[in-house]
Amino acid sequence: MNKKTRRHLEIRKIVSSHKIRRQEELLNLLLQHGFNVTQATLSRDLQELKVGKVHDTHEGNVYFVPDQYQVGHLPSGSTPLTGLRSAHLKKDAMVVKTRPGFASSIASQIDEKDIKFMAGTIAGNDTILIMFKDDVKKEEVLDTFNRHYPELVDLIPEECE
Missing domain, CATH: 1.10.10.10 (Winged helix-like DNA-binding domain superfamily/Winged helix DNA-binding domain)
Structure with missing residues (x-):
């Protein structure tokens, strides 16, 4: 080595x-x-x-x-979702802004839920693009994400809902 x-x-x-x-x-x-x-x-x-x-x-x-951001490796008092900054919901996608370095770990957490209407996620350094399948309703997206990630839904401006 x-x-x-x-x-x-x-x-x-x-x-x-x-x-x-x-x-x-x-x-x-x-x-x-x-x-x-x-x-x-x-x-x-x-x-x-x-x-x-x-x-x-x-x-x-x-x-x-x-790769520390797996269950059991989080610093005390921290979770990857503490890195969320903003979220915008459109018909077939959601764009999530994070603190630098958080996007990949948050996208991995979202992917692990295997949400049926999600086509997939793409993560950069501080941005996540969550793509939805064509037949999803906005209410279903909000309800599902509110169950799994209420802190994410709280960031979506009302005009996006």
Whole structure:
């Protein structure tokens, strides 16, 4: 295993097991584990690993590794849905805006529900496109999402409903 791969594994391990708020904290922990890197190298590593930040109710914004967002790996006081910002519902789609880095984990959570009228989701860094099948009624969409994700439905402006 090359040096970069070992460093990436160590970054994932540290970020998954500590509540890191600043790159300086992560640099110090990496140094304690035998990795002496510059801030520029760490920034590139974080970008390559798609490490983002999530709001923790006790610590503020802390780093997270995207695949941490599975049951049992959430930082205390946090869920992927805390990353929601807005939602707009149209006839055959919903566009959901999230905090940077949250879209993929939220889309995965939505996909796991296997909602019968959903054609699928597409997620970027901070935007999710949820496509519906042709025969779905707006009321059915709102009722179903309200059962599973009331915090998402609360973000839909009334003029969209």
